[in-house]
Amino acid sequence: MTETTTAALSTGALTGDRSRFEIFSYDDDITRKFVLATILWGFVGMLVGFIIALQLPFHQANLGPYLTFGRLRPLHTNAVIFAFAGNAIFAAIYYSTQRLCKARMFSDLMSRVHFWGWQAIIVSAAITLPMGITTSKEYAELEWPIDIAIAVVWVIFAVNFFGTLARRREKHMYVALWFYIATIVTVAVLHIGNSLAFPISLTKSYPIYKGVQDALVQWWYGHNAVAFFLTTPFLGLMYYFLPKAAERPVFSYRLSIVHFWSLVFLYIWAGPHHLQYTAVPEWAATLGMVFSVMLRMPRWGGMINGLFTLRGAWHKLRDSVVLKMFVIGITFYGMSTFEGPMLSVKSVNALSHYTDWTIGHVHAGAMGWNGFMTFGMIYWLVPRLWGRELWSPRLANIHFWTGTIGMLLYVMAMYTSGITQGLMWRAFDDAGRLLYPDFMETVVQIKPMYWVRLIGGTMYLTGITMLMYNVWRTIRLAPKNLPDPAVAVPRRVATPAAELATS
Amino acid sequence: MFNHLLKANGRHRLIEGWPLVFTVLTTLAILVGTVVEFAPMFLVQGQVEPIAGVEPWTPLELAGRDIYIREGCNNCHSQMVRPFRDELERYGPYSRAGETVYETPFLWGSKRTGPDLARVGVKYPHLWHVRHMEDPRSTSPNSIMPSYGWLLTNDLDTASLPRKLSALRRLGIPYTDAQIANAIIDAETQAATIASEVEDQGGPEGLQNREIIAMVAYLQSLDVPEGLATELAGTAAGGGAP
Numbered sequence: 001m002t003e004t005t006t007a008a009l010s011t012g013a014l015t016g017d018r019s020r021f022e023i024f025s026y027d028d029d030i031t032r033k034f035v036l037a038t039i040l041w042g043f044v045g046m047l048v049g050f051i052i053a054l055q056l057p058f059h060q061a062n063l064g065p066y067l068t069f070g071r072l073r074p075l076h077t078n079a080v081i082f083a084f085a086g087n088a089i090f091a092a093i094y095y096s097t098q099r100l101c102k103a104r105m106f107s108d109l110m111s112r113v114h115f116w117g118w119q120a121i122i123v124s125a126a127i128t129l130p131m132g133i134t135t136s137k138e139y140a141e142l143e144w145p146i147d148i149a150i151a152v153v154w155v156i157f158a159v160n161f162f163g164t165l166a167r168r169r170e171k172h173m174y175v176a177l178w179f180y181i182a183t184i185v186t187v188a189v190l191h192i193g194n195s196l197a198f199p200i201s202l203t204k205s206y207p208i209y210k211g212v213q214d215a216l217v218q219w220w221y222g223h224n225a226v227a228f229f230l231t232t233p234f235l236g237l238m239y240y241f242l243p244k245a246a247e248r249p250v251f252s253y254r255l256s257i258v259h260f261w262s263l264v265f266l267y268i269w270a271g272p273h274h275l276q277y278t279a280v281p282e283w284a285a286t287l288g289m290v291f292s293v294m295l296r297m298p299r300w301g302g303m304i305n306g307l308f309t310l311r312g313a314w315h316k317l318r319d320s321v322v323l324k325m326f327v328i329g330i331t332f333y334g335m336s337t338f339e340g341p342m343l344s345v346k347s348v349n350a351l352s353h354y355t356d357w358t359i360g361h362v363h364a365g366a367m368g369w370n371g372f373m374t375f376g377m378i379y380w381l382v383p384r385l386w387g388r389e390l391w392s393p394r395l396a397n398i399h400f401w402t403g404t405i406g407m408l409l410y411v412m413a414m415y416t417s418g419i420t421q422g423l424m425w426r427a428f429d430d431a432g433r434l435l436y437p438d439f440m441e442t443v444v445q446i447k448p449m450y451w452v453r454l455i456g457g458t459m460y461l462t463g464i465t466m467l468m469y470n471v472w473r474t475i476r477l478a479p480k481n482l483p484d485p486a487v488a489v490p491r492r493v494a495t496p497a498a499e500l501a502t503s
Numbered sequence: 504m505f506n507h508l509l510k511a512n513g514r515h516r517l518i519e520g521w522p523l524v525f526t527v528l529t530t531l532a533i534l535v536g537t538v539v540e541f542a543p544m545f546l547v548q549g550q551v552e553p554i555a556g557v558e559p560w561t562p563l564e565l566a567g568r569d570i571y572i573r574e575g576c577n578n579c580h581s582q583m584v585r586p587f588r589d590e591l592e593r594y595g596p597y598s599r600a601g602e603t604v605y606e607t608p609f610l611w612g613s614k615r616t617g618p619d620l621a622r623v624g625v626k627y628p629h630l631w632h633v634r635h636m637e638d639p640r641s642t643s644p645n646s647i648m649p650s651y652g653w654l655l656t657n658d659l660d661t662a663s664l665p666r667k668l669s670a671l672r673r674l675g676i677p678y679t680d681a682q683i684a685n686a687i688i689d690a691e692t693q694a695a696t697i698a699s700e701v702e703d704q705g706g707p708e709g710l711q712n713r714e715i716i717a718m719v720a721y722l723q724s725l726d727v728p729e730g731l732a733t734e735l736a737g738t739a740a741g742g743g744a745p
Contacts, residue, residue: 070575268536
């Protein structure tokens with residue numbers, strides 16, 4: 001379609017007979033905003049990660065009431081999930097939806113309200129969490145006024161997105177859009193369902209759920225935040241940007257249908273696997289485990305569809321740092337979605353739960369899958385959005401290697417520490433007494449691994465500073481005026497039949 | 504059948520042109536699992552009986568619990584003993600659903616950077632907790648826990664307690680009118696008792712208006728409830744070593 005448009009523009013078809021064409025432009029300014037916010041918050045979120053990683057082996061790094069591990073850990077998770085990954089998926093959605101729909105976003109104003117509203121929410125999180133204003137529910141720590149703001153901004157985003165779908169000029173919705181739809185609907189349901197609370201004051205509330213109920217609602221939310229904030233939108237991102245970067249069509253249309261519906265249907269059941277052997281009813285935890293294991297199939301469907309898209313194009317990895325990052329990202333998606341179901345199996349969970357193994361697992365997902373998919377997308381987008389070649393592909397390549405090695409160090413340190421501590425907790429001597437009755441022994445044992453993790457995390461953080469520098473240098477050379485790209489499409493929308501004939 | 508659905512111009516192609524239908528179908532797909540997981544829970548919830556001796560928090564304990572939440576203790580300490588032999592040995596009887604019926608929010612945690620606290624209440628004297636919060640290394644050499652010295656100097660906020668109790672009553676926690684009306688006095692009385700016990704144990708004076716006392720009250724309340732203790736004493740093999 002881009003080719004025909006360009007051809008139409010260049011051959012003067014438009015000047016010849018304007019009435020046959022419809023001319024409009026894409027809003028790329030909003031994508032640029034989200035890209036810059038992604039980079040900035042990515043740095044901040046990972047910097048906080050660095051600080052809390054230091055605080056574990058070096059307690060002196062806990063400063064005053066505001067900067068202790070207990071208050072900063074939620075800031076780290078929220079910043080990485082909702083600020084870094086959040087802005088990244090918005091950048092992906094705003095860029096690709098307009099192109100897939102052949103339409104500008106429904107409302108420029110709504111796009112801006114979404115952008116600035118989201119940044120304001122992040123800033124308020126960065127202020128309130130160190131102040132100790134928290135609900136204590138993981139990944140939903142923000143108090144009720146911010147929760148309401150999140151719901152409002154999300155609804156504005158949804159209206160803007162569905163409005164764009166309604167005004168699209170391309171009848172067929174590409175698979176990336178399916179994943180965006182699932183994201184927008186489900187995150188709204190999860191966020192509202194889990195955040196229902198009774199306020200005491202502006203800064204304090206109690207959830208309406210109690211005990212076992214609260215635990216189940218929380219992990220229905222927590223698990224599916226991973227599913228619908230960190231998985232489905234990134235699969236949509238993969239389906240759009242990977243074929244673009246590889247210049248190859250998606251491997252299998254059929255597989256994308258099967259894995260989309262099974263993923264969306266199965267994921268929601270798996271929440272209670274976070275509560276194995278706790279006081280929740282046995283059947284709920286078992287159901288969670290069974291569905292987690294079943295989920296391996298659709299998740300690997302996504303991985304296979306991604307990696308096989310590169311068939312015949314693997315040689316391009318030599319020169320394309322974007323593709324290298326996507327391949328690492330998708331591979332880590334495959335690895336962590338293999339590991340996740342394994343950890344949900346009761347006998348494995350008995351060992352892994354409460355240990356650093358879980359921390360290793362989520363970082364394989366967040367650093368490997370979310371991080372590298374985001375970096376790949378940014379390196380692909382920046383030259384297109386700012387109309388300049390990337391300042392240094394070589395620096396991007398160094399980022400790739402620094403990040404990959406850092407991430408591997410991080411993850412392996414956490415596996416070692418988790419399994420070591422898990423085994424020590426359950427060790428008995430010949431007389432049937434605990435071999436390590438003093439909890440402290442197991443802490444001292446894994447402290448060296450905390451230092452290794454810090455080194456790995458520092459490397460990953462160094463990687464993102466290279467990204468920042470590279471993007472800054474690129475933008476500095478960019479033209480001051482960046483007009484929105486104009487597009488022309490024939491007035492009559494292609495009929496599905498005509499479309500199928502060409503596909 | 505699936506072939507017809509999935510081939511290049513199959514039935515699925517149709518809904519790819521209908522965003523509204525597509526969105527409705529997606530919503531239904533996520534609601535099935537949600538309903539199956541939750542419907543029984545909300546029906547069953549009424550049947551999770553509180554174990555005898557499980558009472559709503561006293562006002563002072565509630566204040567302490569809110570400090571526990573504020574400081575993010577749950578990021579490193581679980582409150583959920585699993586039914587494994589090593590955990591029974593290390594912590595005490597495993598946690599029951601009937602113990603957590605008044606917990607909003609639940610504080611089971613997901614990570615043990617430090618030990619589980621569900622049974623910490625009986626283990627140490629008050630003074631140990633005061634010293635441990637002030638400087639964890641003084642009671643537990645090699646500890647990696649941050650120092651919480653400000654708990655010993657911050658004034659305890661009791662003014663909000665009546666509001667908190669009545670909010671919790673609306674959420675189904677059985678506080679009486681008298682408990683709500685006397686929340687502040689109750690908290691102060693309990694704080695004075697604990698503070699004087701701390702002094703008796705050789706600790707610092709004048710802590711009764713400080714946050715640390717609420718924290719100690721809360722931590723000391725994390726104990727095996729009376730009903731469970733009786734049950735375990737009755738059945739020797741009840742899975743509850745000390």
